[in-house]
Ligand code: PEP
């Protein structure tokens with residue numbers, strides 16, 4: 278098929294919230310107990326939405342501002358949320374980290390943040406391998422997120438009741454987030470504890486400390502929306518939470534933004550089919566296996582009406598590949614005439630295995646990719662609209678190496694708590710905002 282054939286043939290399909298079922302959808306769990314599955318899906322379809330179309334449209338227009346360089350997306354959170362972390366303390370710490378990163382960015386650059394959290398629904402994971410070897414149990418299914426199965430090796434069966442558990446946890450988390458934001462003490466609570474002392478080892482320490490003292494003497498306005506986002510991998514769940522909004526169209530009202538993973542972005546596949554028809558701002562991961570002409574087709578399919586703020590391209594090549602890959606992708610999208618929001622995911626192309634077999638990432642690789650992406654966009658007359666990280670607000674976590682606090686490989690085992698990919702801890706996450714805002718300012 279030539280370019281226009283595939284774009285035309287996908288675009289000519291009749292879209293419904295369930296039309297993805299006619300195409301191959303990778304990575305999804307399927308269920309043997311059909312009766313249980315059907316009653317679960319019926320219940321999910323009847324439950325109230327977690328977000329509103331008004332909020333979703335607001336995010337689209339804010340993302341359009343990011344694409345013009347007037348705002349900057351700070352997006353982050355767990356690789357895989359855990360049900361056990363759906364509690365007040367953990368959620369507050371997640372929000373606090375994102376708010377503080379945004380405050381640092383705004384104070385250092387003058388560009389306000391749009392804050393998007395991987396939260397309240399980031400419960401489904403695509404995996405490179407569907408199975409793994411266990412020393413006593415033999416071959417077991419890979420952990421695919423708490424929406425699908427449990428992390429314990431004995432809990433790896435796919436169970437549809439977990440989809441409902443995921444909804445309750447998402448609802449509780451979203452409700453708590455809304456309460457936090459309505460608290461008149463939101464700003465001082467979120468900015469408390471902000472301190473540059475952890476970055477004394479950085480050559481830029483003086484500048485970071487200056488930003489912190491500016492925030493303390495003249496805090497930026499940190500009120501305003503905190504948006505939720507997750508990878509929409511399990512399409513039957515996403516379909517069940519998709520609602521028709523009169524006069525507007527179909528919205529996935531389980532989150533403000535949803536994205537397509539790098540493993541499920543096939544042009545003619547089920548995920549692209551589902552995403553092309555919903556009104557939310559949508560993301561699509563762009564990894565090193567993406568060909569430039571394929572990307573051109575993808576943006577035409579996913580943003581046929583050329584809506585600004587609609588489509589976020591989340592690039593994640595790796596620090597050693599970004600310079601070779603990003604320029605051709607920027608040029609291909611420029612030539613397509615489709616407006617996109619460019620975001621850099623500095624983490625997914627930079628995962629390595631440490632000597633002790635733990636998956637990890639180096640702070641400098643992650644920030645290397647992020648700052649290179651920024652420079653490349655500027656060189657090509659494009660705009661880097663934001664950054665996307667896996668991170669936790671917990672200060673003790675040791676999953677990624679480096680940063681000014683200098684987590685060493687041999688320390689990784691101390692507090693390695695992620696169920697999936699390694700996350701920056703609080704100090705590393707905040708430092709990412711300092712490094713990025715420095716690079717942004719030039
Ligand atoms: C993720 O964001 O957790 C993820 C799986 O990313 P990617 O699809 O880019 O590998």
Ligand code: MN
Pocket residue numbers: 356357625667697698
């Ligand atoms: Mn991940």
